[in-house]
Amino acid sequence: xxxxxxxxxxxxxxxxxxxxxxxxxxxxxxxxxxxxxxxxxxxxxxxxxxxxxxxxxxxxxxxxxxxxxxxxxxxxxxxxxxxxxxxxxxxxxxxxxxxxxxxxxxxxxxxxxxxxxxxxxxxxxxxxxxxxxxxxxxxxxxxxxxxxxxxxxxxxxxxxxxxxxxxxxxxxxxxxxxxxxxxxxxxxxxxxxxxxxxxxxxxxxxxxxxxxxxxxxxxxxxxxxxxxxxxxxxxxxxxxxxxxxxxxxxxxxxxxxxxxxxxxxxxxxxxxxxxxxxxxxxxxxxxxxxxxxxxxxxxxxxxxxxxxxxxxxxxxxxxxxxxxxxxxxxxxxxxxxxxxxxxxxxxxxxxxxxxxxxxxxxxxxxxxxxxxxxxxxxxxxxxxxxxxxxxxxxxxxxxxxxxxxxxxxxxxxxxxxxxxxxxxxxxxxxxxxxxxxxxxxxxxxxxxxxxxxxxxxxxxxxxxxxxxxxxxxxxxxxxxxxxxxxxxxxxxxxxxxxxxxxxxxxxxxxxxxxxxxxxxxxxxxxxxxxxxxxxxxxxxxxxxxxxxxxxxxxxxxxxxxxxxxxxxxxxxxxxxxxxxxxxxxxxxxxxxxxxxxxxxxxxxxxxxxxxxxxxxxxxxxxxxxxxxxxxxxxxxxxxxxxxxxxxxxxxxxxxxxxxxxxxxxxxxxxxxxxxxxxxxxxxxxxxxxxxxxxxxxxxxxxxxxxxxxxxxxxxxxxxxxxxxxxxxxxxxxxxxxxxxxxxxxxxxxxxxxxxxxxxxxxxxxxxxxxxxxxxxxxxxxxxxxxxxxxxxxxxxxxxxxxxxxxxxxxxxxxxxxxxxxxxxxxxxx
DNA sequence: AACGATCACCAACTC
DNA sequence: GGTGATCGTT
Numbered sequence: 001x002x003x004x005x006x007x008x009x010x011x012x013x014x015x016x017x018x019x020x021x022x023x024x025x026x027x028x029x030x031x032x033x034x035x036x037x038x039x040x041x042x043x044x045x046x047x048x049x050x051x052x053x054x055x056x057x058x059x060x061x062x063x064x065x066x067x068x069x070x071x072x073x074x075x076x077x078x079x080x081x082x083x084x085x086x087x088x089x090x091x092x093x094x095x096x097x098x099x100x101x102x103x104x105x106x107x108x109x110x111x112x113x114x115x116x117x118x119x120x121x122x123x124x125x126x127x128x129x130x131x132x133x134x135x136x137x138x139x140x141x142x143x144x145x146x147x148x149x150x151x152x153x154x155x156x157x158x159x160x161x162x163x164x165x166x167x168x169x170x171x172x173x174x175x176x177x178x179x180x181x182x183x184x185x186x187x188x189x190x191x192x193x194x195x196x197x198x199x200x201x202x203x204x205x206x207x208x209x210x211x212x213x214x215x216x217x218x219x220x221x222x223x224x225x226x227x228x229x230x231x232x233x234x235x236x237x238x239x240x241x242x243x244x245x246x247x248x249x250x251x252x253x254x255x256x257x258x259x260x261x262x263x264x265x266x267x268x269x270x271x272x273x274x275x276x277x278x279x280x281x282x283x284x285x286x287x288x289x290x291x292x293x294x295x296x297x298x299x300x301x302x303x304x305x306x307x308x309x310x311x312x313x314x315x316x317x318x319x320x321x322x323x324x325x326x327x328x329x330x331x332x333x334x335x336x337x338x339x340x341x342x343x344x345x346x347x348x349x350x351x352x353x354x355x356x357x358x359x360x361x362x363x364x365x366x367x368x369x370x371x372x373x374x375x376x377x378x379x380x381x382x383x384x385x386x387x388x389x390x391x392x393x394x395x396x397x398x399x400x401x402x403x404x405x406x407x408x409x410x411x412x413x414x415x416x417x418x419x420x421x422x423x424x425x426x427x428x429x430x431x432x433x434x435x436x437x438x439x440x441x442x443x444x445x446x447x448x449x450x451x452x453x454x455x456x457x458x459x460x461x462x463x464x465x466x467x468x469x470x471x472x473x474x475x476x477x478x479x480x481x482x483x484x485x486x487x488x489x490x491x492x493x494x495x496x497x498x499x500x501x502x503x504x505x506x507x508x509x510x511x512x513x514x515x516x517x518x519x520x521x522x523x524x525x526x527x528x529x530x531x532x533x534x535x536x537x538x539x540x541x542x543x544x545x546x547x548x549x550x551x552x553x554x555x556x557x558x559x560x561x562x563x564x565x566x567x568x569x570x571x572x573x574x575x576x577x578x579x580x581x582x583x584x585x586x587x588x589x590x591x592x593x594x595x596x597x598x599x600x601x602x603x604x605x606x607x608x609x610x611x612x613x614x615x616x617x618x619x620x621x622x623x624x625x626x627x628x629x630x631x632x633x634x635x636x637x638x639x640x641x642x643x644x645x646x647x648x649x650x651x652x653x654x655x656x657x658x659x660x661x662x663x664x665x666x667x668x669x670x671x672x673x674x675x676x677x678x679x680x681x682x683x684x685x686x687x688x689x690x691x692x693x694x695x696x697x698x699x700x701x702x703x704x705x706x707x708x709x710x711x712x713x714x715x716x717x718x719x720x721x722x723x724x725x726x727x728x729x730x731x732x733x734x735x736x737x738x739x740x741x742x743x744x745x746x747x748x749x750x751x752x753x754x755x756x757x758x759x760x761x762x763x764x765x766x767x768x769x770x771x772x773x774x775x776x777x778x779x780x781x782x783x784x785x786x787x788x789x790x791x792x793x794x795x796x797x798x799x800x801x802x803x804x805x806x807x808x809x810x811x812x813x814x815x816x817x818x819x820x821x822x823x824x825x826x827x828x829x
Numbered sequence: 830a831a832c833g834a835t836c837a838c839c840a841a842c843t844c
Numbered sequence: 845g846g847t848g849a850t851c852g853t854t
Contacts, residue, residue, distance in 0.1 A: 099843070128844045152844090172849095177839095228844050263843095307841070411840055414845075431842080465830095472830045584844065603842045625841060643841095666839075667845070 040084065042077055042113055046070075053295075053328045054078045057087060057255070060276075060322035061295040062315070066359045067344075067649035068335030068609065071297055075257060076106055078295065079121075080113035082255050090120035094253040094275065096127050098260050100585045102607060103129070106259070123253070127268050129584050131231035134238070141242055142234045147453060147576065149225045150583035154442070155458045156180045156227050163215050167208060174205045183213060187229025188309025190236065190267040193217060222487065224455055232267040239274045250278045254293060260606075261298030261318075265309035273321065292322060300355045301348050302646050304603060306632065306639045316355065333359040335609055335652050337368035339685040343655070344648040346682040351638045359649075371648070371655045373678060374689040378662040378669075379412070379617070383419040386614050389656060390425065390597055393612060400426055402611035404598035406647050408623040412616065413599055426596035431604035436582055440547065440558040441565055445582060447537050451521045452575045455489035464494075467546035469510040475503065479511070491518060517541065530575040531566055538562060602647050613651035615644075616658040618675035622665075644677045656689075657681075785809060791826040798829060 043051055053063045053074045065071035079095060082088050097103045103125050111118040123130060136146050151159070160183070161176035182204060186196050193214040201210035220226065226234065239246040256276055258264070264272065276294040296318060303312045319325050333341055341359045348354070376382040390403055405416055413429065420427045435441060443466055449459035461480070465471040483493035497503055498512040521537050528536070538544045544562065547555045572578040598610065617623055624640035632639060648655055659674045785791065789801045791811060803810035809826065 126844060131844095150844090231844075305843075308843070409841055411845080468831070470830065474830085601842070627841070664845095 040081075042080055042084075046073075046077070047332055049328055049330050049332070050074050050077075052326075053297075053330070054081050056326050056328070057082060058293060060292050060318075060325040062261070062318045062322075062325055062327045063295065063297040063330060064327065064355055064357060065297055065299055065330040066333060066357045067299065067302060067646070068333045069330035069359070070334060071259075071299075071330065072106065072109065072607075074330070075259060075297055076109040076113060079106075079110050079255075079257065083114050083117055088254040090114075090117050091122055092252060092254045093121060093123065093257070094130070094255070095121070095124040095257040096130060096259065096272075097124075098126060098263055099607075100126055100129070102126075102259055126584070127271070128228060128231045131235050131271075132580065132584065134235045135226070135231065138238045138242075138245055139234070141238050141245070143221050144226065144234065145224050147224070149223070149449060149453050149456050150231070150580065151220075151225050151227050151458065152436075152583060153180065153228075154437075155225075156183075158461075159219060159223075159458060160212075160216060163212055163219065164205065167205070167212065167215075169205050169208070179204055179209075179212060182209070183216060183227075184229055185309060186213070187227070187233055188265040188267055190233065190270050192233070223457060224453070225458075229267070232271055236267065236271050236274065239271075246274060249275060256294040258294070258296040258298075260302075261296035262300050262303035262312055262315045263298070263305045263310045264314045265305075266311055266314075267309075269311065269314045276322075294322065299357075301351075301357065301642055302606060304606065304639060304643050304646060306635065307628065312353075316353075329357055331357050331359055333361045336361065336649060337363075337365055337653055339368050339370045340648060340651050340653075340655055342685040343371045343681050344645050346685070347648065347677060347680045348641065348645040350680050351641055353638075365653075369654050370685050370687040371657060371681060372687055372689050373657045373659075373681070375674075376658060376660045378660050379415050379664065380419075382616050382658050382660050383415040386416065386616060386656070386658065387419045387423050387425065389614070391423065398611065400595045400597045403614070404600065404605065404608070404610040404612070404650065405614040405616065406600060406602045406605045406650065408602055408617050408625060408643070410601055412622075416599055416616075420597065420599075426594060427599050428594065428596040430598055430600035430608075435561070435564070438558070438561055440561055443543065444534075444538060444562055444565055445579070447541060447543065448534060448575060449579060450491065450518055451525060451533075451537065452579055454491045454518065454522065457483070457490045460490050463541075463543075464490075464511075464514060467542045469514065471507050471510055471514075475507040475511065478503065491515065495519075525575065530572070530578065531569045533575070534566055534569060602643050605650050606646050609650055609652055611652050612654040612656070613647065614656045614658070615647050616660075617663070618644075618657050618659040618678055619663065619672040620675055621672060622663065623675050623677070641677065641680075785826070785828075790829045792829045 043054065046054065047070075050070055050073070053061065054077050057078075063071070063074060065074065075095075079093060082093060083090055095106065097106060107118055107121070107124055110121070110124075118124075122133070125133075132150070135142075135144060135148065139146055139148060157176050157180045160180045161171055164171045164174055164176055164179065182200070186192075186200070193210055196210060196213065201207065201213075203209060205212060220230070239249075253275060256272070258272060272294070276292050278292065296315070298315050300312055300315050303310060303315070306312065319327065336344075338361055341361055345358060374385065376385055386405060390400070393403065394400060407413055407416075417427065417429070419425075436445070443463055446459035446462040449456045450463070453459075457480075461476060464476060464479075479490050479494050479497060482497055483490040486493065494511050495515045498508050498515060501508075503511065517540060521533065521540075524533055524536070544559065547559050547562070550558075569575075569578050572581060598608075623644070624637055628636040628640050630636075657678065659672075659678065661672060662669055663672050664670070785801055785804060787801055787804060790798065791801060791809075792798050799811040801809055802812045811826065
């Protein structure tokens with residue numbers, strides 16, 4: 001086997017092996033070579049299916065790996081196996097993942113198996129980071145210089161907005177965000193401006209869709225920039241238009257592995273096919289093995305990215321694409337209790353079009369808890385109750401890091417955060433609002449981008465007048481127009497303009513200063529350490545000073561973040577390397593070692609596991625998400641169900657599902673119905689929480705509070721909206737529990753009051769609460785209240801009606817101030 | 830040109 | 845609840 005040029009020293013069959021890393025499994029594996037099976041130690045402890053998935057090295061393989069069945073172990077061991085048996089150099093293995101986290105984890109675990117050799121795997125990464133690597137080499141074939149920049153969604157939207165305005169269109173009527181989203185969708189499908197369907201092209205901006213898309217691509221080219229979609233599309237173009245280049249990679253990548261195959265979109269699929277389907281293999285000249293050594297690992301039940309273009313069909317049609325493919329199912333679960341698996345399996349069985357797997361576990365745990373379902377009045381109480389449960393678990397000796405709260409939508413996080421702050425409970429937001437998205441970080445990055453890449457107009461425009469330098473809209477536009485007219489970067493245009501007298505004296509001076517600043521910084525780039533340079537730039541530009549003079553509450557935090565930014569640059573060797581990292585790797589994993597509760601969305605929970613999982617917000621409209629239902633119809637619902645499945649299967653031992661009766665959405669309180677998914681959980685594996693375990697104490701406290709009313713009363717009413725829709729035995733038991741608890745604890749007086757609050761004066765039968773949005777379903781009905789009327793709201797207390805819009809009331813509350821609420825939630829006093 | 834106040838609109842998630 | 849856009853003011 002010839003050693004590839006870009007490989008690092010490692011062992012091959014003919015070469016002496018370096019001393020293996022001590023304790024490395026590979027070391028033991030090599031020592032054990034020649035013995036009977038398991039021939040190598042790293043295959044110890046694997047079940048037969050896993051072993052098959054690892055040892056079937058030649059030819060196409062699809063591994064259908066259910067949740068918790070050792071998917072990552074199979075992938076990493078397979079790679080270790082390929083390397084250890086000398087079938088390929090580390091650099092000859094292409095291993096793609098979707099997230100940086102997955103790539104990082106895989107790299108770490110391969111490191112445990114093969115030691116140093118993992119450092120020789122340059123082609124282990126996300127689709128996008130590998131795309132960047134390809135384009136740095138071959139970008140010129142599609143008109144990109146090798147120092148191109150990568151635009152994030154924010155940049156894209158700003159750019160699209162400029163283009164929409166340049167076309168003389170109203171950017172209100174045709175929102176840039178929407179068009180950016182459309183472009184992204186086209187790119188996910190592998191469509192360039194010429195390829196998009198006529199209907200799509202006409203759908204936006206009076207038929208100017210295609211024109212705009214073309215203009216957008218043109219603009220990217222002049223900016224020497226790529227958006228995320230281009231990181232996939234450009235390599236595809238290179239491969240298609242330059243067979244010699246493709247051939248080079250065919251020879252290079254002897255083994256291809258794909259993680260989370262069910263999440264590949266069409267462009268990624270095209271990309272993979274180009275690399276995996278070799279013409280010589282098709283002609284049968286490749287040693288009879290079929291030649292396509294591709295191994296895709298995935299789980300159709302965990303496909304949750306349909307809305308961003310992932311195509312489940314990719315996994316469903318694998319066998320057609322790669323004839324002779326071996327399909328291996330991993331169904332033995334090593335993570336969860338039988339209760340959790342039972343609940344998840346029963347839920348997901350409601351989906352059609354599955355490849356079909358049934359997870360099982362062999363561990364028998366007599367103490368295992370069923371899945372717990374809880375009800376709460378509103379999201380605030382939900383957060384409080386979850387907080388209590390967490391504290392109880394903590395007192396029982398569980399560590400916070402073993403618990404996670406998985407929400408459907410990120411806005412749900414705030415209430416938990418608020419609660420945890422009050423409790424002094426450590427928490428960690430995983431994948432939440434990211435560091436790089438912060439205003440000050442983006443500003444600082446813009447400075448660095450202009451220095452590293454003077455043609456980066458988007459970055460230039462962002463900071464040309466930040467801090468304020470007296471360069472207003474008028475001046476910036478002048479520079480912009482000058483640049484566009486001469487097809488040059490704005491920085492250069494600014495440099496030329498200040499030589500002329502086209503600009504008034506004041507802005508001319510500041511613009512000149514900016515230009516010479518950037519010139520100076522740029523000259524320093526080669527001679528100064530990038531961290532020092534960054535510090536110098538922030539200092540000399542007046543940017544840090546701007547925040548030092550800012551007396552707002554956030555300013556100190558922002559300065560802290562800027563320091564953090566400089567610190568995080570340390571580990572990169574150069575400014576460009578750092579900028580690329582930021583563009584692609586948007587997470588900073590700080591505080592990983594702290595013991596803290598994990599808070600994240602269901603999407604970002606995929607691939608993780610926790611002892612205890614809290615799943616709040618199981619309500620119609622939120623989960624399943626209304627938008628998924630509206631846009632995706634049945635398949636949208638199925639995707640939501642898979643998301644629920646992902647949530648449940650994250651748990652090893654305990655699951656607590658919550659739903660609330662009232663949730664505030666867009667600042668308005670809305671009544672909600674429990675999610676249909678609750679109904680799809682099997683009774684055998686579910687227990688509906690008894691009142692005293694989850695509601696005791698604090699509910700009572702509130703009944704004595706300023707607003708007087710207990711919050712659970714509504715549930716005990718005979719007209720309970722849940723009754724009709726939810727007939728399962730488990731559900732009835734839940735009703736019964738609620739009823740009993742209500743009656744015993746709080747009596748009926750407030751029950752009556754709340755009943756009216758919940759249904760308004762028209763009575764329970766008249767106004768059906770229509771699941772997701774009461775506001776929508778009843779907006780035609782004029783409100784029965786009148787202006788100035790004195791009303792009572794159970795959360796906000798007494799107030800006067802200031803305005804009426806259908807059934808939405810604007811009320812000036814005595815204590816809570818002005819709020820907008822639905823009329824169903826207030827009563828006359 | 831800069832600033833502060835008010836308003837409209839939005840809020841799945843990843844690279 | 846937060847943000848960006850817009851308007852009126854200096």
